[in-house]
Amino acid sequence: MGTTRRTIKVDTLARVEGEGALYVRVTDGAVAEVRLKIYEPPRFFEAFLRGRRFTEAPDITARICGICPVAYQMSACQAMESAAGVTVDARIRALRRLLYLAEWIESHTLHIYMLHAPDFLGFPGVVEMAGAHPETVTRALRLKKVGNDLMAAIGGREIHPVNVRVGGFYRAPGRDELAPFAARLREAREIAVETVRWVAGFEFPAIERDYEFVALTHPDEYAILEGRLAGSRGLDIAVREYEQEFTEEQRPYSNALHSRRRSGESYLVGPLARYSLNFDRLTPLAQDAARRAGLGPVCRNPFRSIIVRAVELTHACDEALTLVQGYAPPDPPAVDVPARAGTGWGCTEAPRGILYHRYHLDAAGTILAAKIVPPTSQNQATIEDDLRDVVGASLDLPDDRLTWRCEQTVRNYDPCISCATHFLTVRVDRERPA
Amino acid sequence: MAGRPRVAIWKFASCDGCQLTVLDCEDELLAIAGAVEIAYFPEASRTFGRGPYDISLVEGSITTPHDAERIHRIRRLSKVLIAIGACAASGGIQALRNRRDVAEFAAVVYAKPQYIETLAHSTAIADHVAVDFELRGCPISKAQLLAVITALLAGRAPAIPRHSVCLECKQRGLVCVLVAGGTACLGPITQAGCGAICPAFNRGCYACFGPAEAGNPASLIRRLRDLGVPDADILRALRTFNVNAEPFARAAQGLEGR
């Protein structure tokens, strides 16, 4: 027999946020090429941030991604505050954290139940899954709604909250507005623990990958809002040193940049990284749920990321409950952040991993340059590496199963393609639409 | 609409937030799935049901030559086409590129721009094909989305008022932040639909729902100047999420011209 050639093509990747395609070529039983192609059109945020006022960055960058707008708002706020040399007080910080956790609850629930679980159970999507597992889906929707409602209570709405500003908030919700969430978060926490149990029962391909994990880390808490950047191979840097360690490159087939270590290696951000680097800072309830699910303090199987997400979900509900119970409205709701020339850095843990912002400002607070690195570009190289391994180990599967498996491999990352394509600055065709 | 209408949800240049609003209808999602057949919704399902479709929800703006063609195909496949969100309705925030001149863009060319295909302008869906309804907002409001779906199911015209945010602001019993706080608020020239969220959080509306019918930006601009808002700030406010919407674009041009 001559050369055998097998191609796996997925023109429209489903259940990811944004538009991507997948191409895998197998020649003579070996993986010859893997491309995660992101054809989501670029939107040039970095270009048009230039010339805007520093106070506009949270609202503008939120529009990079409708799934994790709070992450963008938080990274942007912190970058601007760091440029001005201002820190917010503890109450503002607590309210920010609560808002962020609410986004985690919403986003993780969305991914676990609506985007990822159908892969394990063999459904094309959540609607079809609801037919067979109505209680499960109803439970998921209840959980998701707690996250969304909490975001709306603090931020004004679920997507692109309006209440976040550089320095804090426009208005601090009253105690009475948040108090009703205590009971709901208690229930949410139970659902989250149940979720860990449920997903732990799925079947997982036995794959272990030797990732370099990268995540924020913080001595006192499961890092979300701030911390140092840590890695499983000894990386330990301040956020402002990010660009000394990481770089981005462009691929011809994709509208998204690929991030790499300066040394050339790929690395992994997101739940697996956070979990494996910060396990002991999860709440005891979340740690316990993880142990019961059979997870050790480090997890290297990308398919098991769904369990890790559920553990983080438990943590988010648990900590959000504590924050709601101890909530005291910040007064005033924002600290003053003056315009100042300089550079500001911000990095926070979006549900999908670290989200890095850097801005240069002039003395009037005008943005001179902006750089934004979302988690999905950082993981893109790793996703392709995963695919290479997974396909290599699954060559005995028929095409349709292998295709699905490849898709699932991508979905392990909850890739947010909208995020990944926000920033290219490119050649412009001169043609105009009619 | 007889039977169970088939619905498709399409994406162009956007942040996904508007289509996420569908999945954010936690209380109604299963009822929606019962009332309509969600035939094409890649963000939620691997099943790609083929057209024609009774209703197409279109998110995002047209920014590539390929998309400019794709939207025509979608129009042909759809009985009712609904543009959802500021991107689809006016070109969205990415239409900020429309104002940059090409030379300026070229000056900030990235490493290998030849890999990327894009148009010079980000344009609304209605600039390319006929649009039956338009849901405004960045993002759209869940309530309005449901209002449109239930109206189409029942065969009535959706009640999507085109008046200002102020009506909703007052119906909600909020205190006007412009009058009582001197805060710049674009509510009087912005279309209602959000429920006046920003004034409820003690902030001025930043016009994410685009221009209201019969708004009078010129008059509001005079007032904002009297309040001491610098022209540059007013300009930026008009040129953000609906920069390409005609009344805002014209008002901004007028301000710049003086």
Added chain:
Amino acid sequence: MPDIIDRAGLEELLAVLIRRGYRVIGPTVRDGAIVCRQITSIGDLPEGWTEEQEAGNYRLRRRGDTALFGYTVGPTSWKPFLFPPSARVLHADRAADGTVTVRQSDEDPPPQAFFGVRACDLAAIGIQDRVFLAGAAADPVYRGRRAAAFIVAVQCTAAGPTCFCASMGTGPRAEHGFDLALTEVVDGGGSVFVVETGSERGAEVLAGVTNRAASADEAEAARDASARAAGQMRRTLATEGLKALLEAGYEHPRWDEVAARCLACANCTMVCPTCFCSAVEERTDLTGDHAERWRRWDSCFAAGFSYIHGGSVRASTRARYRQWLTHKLATWIDQFGTAGCVGCGRCITWCPVGIDLTEEVRAIRGGS
């Protein structure tokens, strides 16, 4: 002869009302203004607060004393509590066999007591009574709320800069239409309240409150205080011959001039205590088997308001502003036997661009 209660008596009055099952709505400070909301103790009242008002401007200010009612009128009137911004007016349900039943919605809230109603607002309630109750078909939503409402008026002892109730003959003194009326007399240590009783229900409530009879001097002082308010009023609107003037002035150039400033944002109609226009909209659930008809506030400044097949009757802002002003001051009289304006000045203060109807009227007078 009126009675006198002190601050403790006022607290008792509130308690009596709450005990009688009323949801008490009163003035309170919120989001930088004095608004009407549910209150549960006199601690909720805007003690020591007053406001500055001018066309398009409102700012809270400290008074430097402990007056509880030392302000004039805030952005909210009592309208939302009698004529809610949105209300379900009809249900229709389709059964499995296809038969539809239609029911009127009649969910009255618990009875409400309005605490601190000014003369202008009392007059406004009187006007809405004519609109909603006097016609062939009384509005059930309004009727239920109105019949149950207990009204504690507060006499104005100072006029705000946008007030012109004296011109409209609606204030500053409330003579009737209340159950109880208070005049706050501020002295060094705190306030006492001269109480007039306007109804049997009022007398019954007052009987549960520690009070004493007012002396002739105290009663006199209360009247004087109102008279002072009238004397202070700077804004005026000359109503003499106004109806005829406006009827003849549909093509006055001033309408174009004001349309250049008007935002058509509808704030004036929303804050106005007499504006009553509404829309009724159909809503259905996702099964399509349950329909509801909801009424919501609408405004003559909205295009949809005058829409008929083919377009809006009043397409221009000029026509919409003209409709509003001529309705308030002229055609309202044809329709309901009274003007539709009570001179509370809200539309002046709360217009984001400060359009002042008294100014517009002056311009139309001057130019005709």
Added chain:
Amino acid sequence: MAAPAELIRPAGDPRIPRPFRVVGVRRETRDTRTLEAVTADGHPMPFAPGQFAMLYAFGVGEIPISISGDPADPSVLTHTVRAVGAVSGALCRLRRGDVFWARGPYGSSWPLDEAAGRDVVVVAGGIGLAPLRPLVLALLAGRERYARAWLLYGARTPEELLYRRELERWRARLDLAVEVTVDTAGTGWRGSVGVVTTLIPRAEFDPDRTAAFVVGPEVMMRFTVAALRKRGVPTDRIFLSLERNMHCGVGLCGRCQAGPVFVCRDGPVFPYAAVERIFAVREI
């Protein structure tokens, strides 16, 4: 406002729609149907010519539609509806046996008494014949009370004429002069072509003792009134029916205001003298 001759008010709560069962649907034109319905709950709707009802299509909405039936037979509720939007469209799709909901009757009626002993001129444009039909029927039923009578009717095309059979029957009568005109017509049309106002100079009524009843689009009414006045008909004996946006039908929603009047409550039928000013002002 001249008091309407006869004021009929709804029985029971005027705001609750009552069910009516369709017993007949007649296709008038491409987009217009006449519905005949009987009460489904024992409450028929007696009415006076010119009054209207609020018709409710479940899940779609409620709109004002004139009652176009015979006032002498209150057991049948008749409406002629032109499908221009969602609610009118839904009503036009009703079939025999279906139920719709109606409340009313509302508004003023044609003051036929004013016409007693006088010449009567009825001028209709397009769908405007619907609210005039009850008037014509009442006129014919008491024909001896009036002097000469004309029905002048204009439509855009022959296909858009309502009540064609009935028009033929009326035309055959000696005591009613029926003149029909269309704006444009194909070769098959043998009647007159031109706007309805061209018929007015030709009708030989005595302006001093004439009552005129006019319904049609607002421009048509404007020109018709002008033509009638030119002939010398006094403005207080020209009556017309106004159309405005209406949501409540009972004078509460404010939408149907035209200057000083509420069309739903004070109208829809007005003597021209009372609304002359409204016609004089654009966008009122």
